[in-house]
Amino acid sequence: MAGTEFSEEPTIRLKLLVDKEKNKVVLAEVGKDFVDVLFSFLILPIGTIVRFLQKHHHNQKSPAAATKIGCFNNLYKSVVDMSNDDFLTEACKHILLYPMHVKVSQCxxxxxxxxxxxxxxxYRCPDLGNSQSCSKAYSNFYSLKCVCGKFMKQEIIANEGVREEIFVSDNKSFIISDNMKVGFSSISLALKTIRELGHTDLDKLDEMLVDVGHKEVLALLECLLSSDTPLTDAFLMKRSSCIITKTPNMASLAALQDGGKEEESNEQQLSVTLFVRKQDKKVLYAESGQDFVDLLLIFLAVPLELVWGISGNNIELECIDNLCKSKKSLSSSQATHHSSTMLPLNYSFQAPLLGISRKVSIPWSVTINYQRYDLKLMYPNYDGSGESTIHSSSGLVRRGTTYMISDDLTISAKKLFFNYLHIEEVECRLG
Incomplete structure (x- = not known):
């Protein structure tokens, strides 16, 4: 049908075990295809998830607002509202609005x-092999320029390479509990799950078949981020949601100040000036240069699983934790699991500060007129100027600008106005 976003779409059939009295999903029996879809949620960059959920609500014409993922929605909107001139290159903005992950091709x-x-x-320079001034580099963006001044618009056809499993290799049945624990299907696991959830009368449980399409997958992704019973809320429309909350052991402002003063560290550190309301020590906004803004914006490219790992025990949402543990135990190999939790090369700046692994840069070999050239990655922030470096990534936003960051992570290069009689300035170091 014209105008339908997903016409004649494929579907996956699930078998749900439902508590009829409570109108609650107890567990689901699924195949490999659906488990791969579930695990793909964890490698989606946060910025991509924000964009998906906003688009999903728009297409559904839902009166309710899309689920907010902490302050990441504000970060994403900040990038949308910033002009291309606020970034080193147009490509820098693009990789935040449409962040990549390392398994895009497989997914x-x-x-x-x-x-x-x-x-x-x-892409490479079309003059490579004909001009000595060309950079021996490849780019993921044809909008970037070679050092010779021409756009990198000559596409390099990539080989597909070895076709590997996406996440799980066993073509078996799996059981998923309502709190997102995934395991190989067995009678013993099913009975154990039923007992753990407090269901003693099996006669009150009923089987239900559900055909899942793109719309249902997006609804399940949203419920995973906003509910402690995602299967029930997504497939029975119950919507008994919980809110993503911080736990009380989050670092305080005093701890941040003390941590910056107690000892010197050789690790990379960033300085941020906080403007705090004197009355209750509430942070009104922060003032920083480009490095801290780059650090905040890079979170839009970090996969959900890595964000969860970085947060430690500071966020309460059991379902994501269960799904992460299931993915790790059921992945076809530990190498597959580890590779899916890395940042692509284009996002290498500030990754060490976050403790995130990055893919290693591997030269790309091309042959032109019987001459072999080993090409290195041209980072998306290369603007062709003498101060810009082709093969190293130095950030996203323009240098020399002071940025204002509100407490809800809205970023602006414009000055915010407060009554300065009621606020105080605090220096903090982040490492």
Whole structure:
């Protein structure tokens, strides 16, 4: 049907075990295809999830606002509102609005793939091999310029390489509990799950078949981020949601100040000036240079699983934790699990400060007129100027600008106005 976003779409059939009295999903029996879809949620960058949920609510014409993922929605909107001139290059803004992940190509093979992020393409200068002044580099963006001044618009056709499993290799049945624990299907696991959830009368449980399409997958993703019973809320429309909350052991302002003064560290540190209301020590906004803003914006490219890992025990949402543990135990190999929790090369800046692994840069070999050239990655922030470096990533936003960051992580290069008689200035170091 014209105008329908997903016409004649594929579907995956699930078998749900439902408590009829409580109108609650106890568990689901699914195949490999659906488990791969579930695990793909964890490698989606936060910025992509924000964009998906906003688009989903718009397409559904839902009167309710899209689920907010902490302050990440504000970070994403800040990027949308910033002009291209606020960034080192147009590509720098693009990789935040449409962040990539390391398994984009593999996830295109998912039976239900909600990720519309384009597969990475590779470009070189069309004059490579004809001009000595050309940079021996490749780029993922044809909007970037070679050192010779020409756009990197000659596409390099990439080989598909070895076709590997997306996440799980066993073509078996799996059981998923309502709190997102995934395991191989067995009678013993099913009975154990039923007992743990307090169901003693099996006669009150009923089987229900559900055909899941793109719309249902997006609804499940939203429920995963906002509910402690995602299967029930997504497939029975119960919506008994909980809110993502911080736990009381989050670092205080005093701890941040003390941590910056007690000892010197050799690790990378960033300085931020906080403006705090004297009355209750509430942070009104922060003032910083480009490095701290780069650090905040890079979170839009960090996969959900890594954000969860960085947060430690500071966020209460059991379902994501259960799904992360299940993915780790059921992945076809530990190498597959580890590679899916890395940042792509284009996001290497500030990754060490976050303790995140990055993919290693591997030269790309091309042959032109019988001459072999080993090309290195041209980072998206290369603007062709003498101060810009082709093969190293130095950030996203323009240098020399002071940025204002509100307490809800709205970023602006404009000055915020407060009554300065009621606030105090506090220096903090982040490392």
């Amino acid at each position: 295109k093979r998912l039976k239900l793939n909600i990720d519309d992020t384009p597969i990475l393409k590779y």
